[in-house]
Amino acid sequence: MKLNSLMSRRVGLGLLGVLLLGALAFVVMRSGPLAPIRVTVIEVTEGRLTPALFASARSRHVGPT
Numbered sequence: 001m002k003l004n005s006l007m008s009r010r011v012g013l014g015l016l017g018v019l020l021l022g023a024l025a026f027v028v029m030r031s032g033p034l035a036p037i038r039v040t041v042i043e044v045t046e047g048r049l050t051p052a053l054f055a056s057a058r059s060r061h062v063g064p065t
Helices: 003-029 053-059
Strands: none
Touching: none
16 A cells, blocks of 8 residues: 555656646746747838938938047
8 A cells, every 4th residue: 555655646746747847838938038929010012201300300410420
C-alpha cells in the first residue's frame, strides 16, 4: 500500500509540474517577446502631400547651422 501511495503522489506531482510549465509557456507566448502583434492593413491611395500648419511654422527654423 505504501508503494502505491508514493507512486500516485509522484504521478500527481508530475502532472502538476507539467501543468505549471504549460501555463508558464502560455503566458510567455501571449504577453512576452514572442507575443503576436496587431497589424493594421490599409489600401494604398495616391494623393498630394501638403505641409500642415505645424510643419510650415517649423520650417522657418530650418537653416544653416
